[in-house]
Amino acid sequence: MAERTRPRPAADGAARNWLGLPAALAFIALVLLVDLAAAAHAVLIGFLALAPLLAAAVDTPRRTAAAAATATLAAVVAGLPSQTLGSLDHLLRVAVVIAVSIAAMYVARARTGREERIRRMTEIVRVTQRAILRDVPERVGGVTLRARYVSAYQEAGVGGDLYEVVPGPDRLRIIIGDVCGKGLPAVQLAAAVIGAFRQSAIVRTRLEEVAADLDALVAREPASTHGVTFVTAVLLEIRGPRLRVMSCGHPRPLLCRAGGSLVPLGTGTPKRPLGLGGDRGRPDTHRWDPGDRLLLYTDGMIEARDAAGRFFPVQRLARALSADSPEEALDAVWEAVRRHAGGPPRDDVALLLLQRLTPEPDTGGCGGPCPG
Structure with missing residues (x-):
């Protein structure tokens, strides 16, 4: 029988499980710990915006939204230890996290849509290949x-x-x-x-x-x-x-x-x-x-x-x-x-x-x- 190479979706799925939402949540926890240990007065919470971007690169829109919600909540809570909650500086940093989170969800949706189109085209090509060879x-x-x-x-x-x-x-x-x-x-x-x-x-x-x-x-x-x-x-x-x-x-x-x-x-x-x-x-x-x-x-x-x-x-x-x-x-x-x-x-x-x-x-x- 003829044998042909095929992609391995299981391996891709395993990569997403580790590099998507779990990586974003770990990054959020790391930022909060560093901010608290360094007494940075919520200066570091702007880095929380990177978490949904990490998820958007490899994960689904729904899991990216979960990372965005967690990052936003963490940004709000980060103002409590430094007693900056509600200040203009704190609100601006939270707004940055929210804005980047919205962009990350859009990126995740566009990426998964493009991947689905490529997957369908690839399947069509495989069927064509099997008909030819x-x-x-x-x-x-x-x-x-x-x-x-x-x-x-x-x-x-x-x-x-x-x-x-x-x-x-x-x-x-x-x-x-x-x-x-x-x-x-x-x-x-x-x-x-x-x-x-x-x-x-x-x-x-x-x-x-x-x-x-x-x-x-x-x-x-x-x-x-x-x-x-x-x-x-x-x-x-x-x-x-x-x-x-x-x-x-x-x-x-x-x-x-x-x-x-x-x-x-x-x-x-x-x-x-x-x-x-x-x-x-x-x-x-x-x-x-x-x-x-x-x-x-x-x-x-x-x-x-x-x-x-x-x-x-x-x-x-x-x-x-x-x-x-x-x-x-x-x-x-x-x-x-x-x-x-x-x-x-x-x-x-x-x-x-x-x-x-x-x-x-x-x-x-x-x-x-x-x-x-």
Whole structure:
């Protein structure tokens, strides 16, 4: 099943519980104690106006109002020890607390309204993302599949990376790609490419014909008329033990043999990205055996940098890809990327992991790269 990152509202709620009204009440108590201990004659009560502002920054309007009421009451009571209650100076300081409290309640209401609008928009984006990037099937014939998508915009869970899996009667076709661009235009182009692939992968007999269809589609997109938009992609076709791979300007897939060796797939120079035209020739053909795993990924993984600015070393993924199960292998790959980058990468990352489960009839095998 595809996995996507999501915000964690529970953690945000915990932060509000500690940083909102409780923090404001603690601040009020601190101001009163300092004012009383220093015999400041109610000079410090003006600082009580900061309490509702503290609540307004993270808490609800109702809890902010509770902090405002407490601060106002504390400001009035603070005049008793110094016997300044009712004096012009005391009344002016109380008025300041009241004025700032009213402003804080307005800020809290405006902030929560804006957060609610953002939450609704984020949910719409997530639904759209799920419609574009459908969950991959867990198993197709003798192949098991797992996918993960992590957006650079974690609050939205949306980006320009794409993948799709299209089963056929005697084959399995897959695309993984990355749109050159950001934001909604990138998402729109990714959706168009996925939709075209779903159709072309079924009706076209050759993988290069699928690539030609997608190339024409990207070239027709409005953003492409400025010459700045293209899509890098890997097209993959699986027929039993045979892998046919066409890389259109995209990082090469990694084949992890059952024995633990790691082999980048693809020979020669990568073909031009989709949308830039040109003859892409024929796909490279390889063989994989039962137990072998294939990792397809976008450049967000290999371009993840560590503190010294070094790119992620994909050649070190052999151990991660040799984990006990595909789920654990995908977790290990993502954890390796996170450790290298010191946190989530700054670019979108899409990962597809495939494993061949059962041997299937071969019609004339080959040991490594085969003739196209």
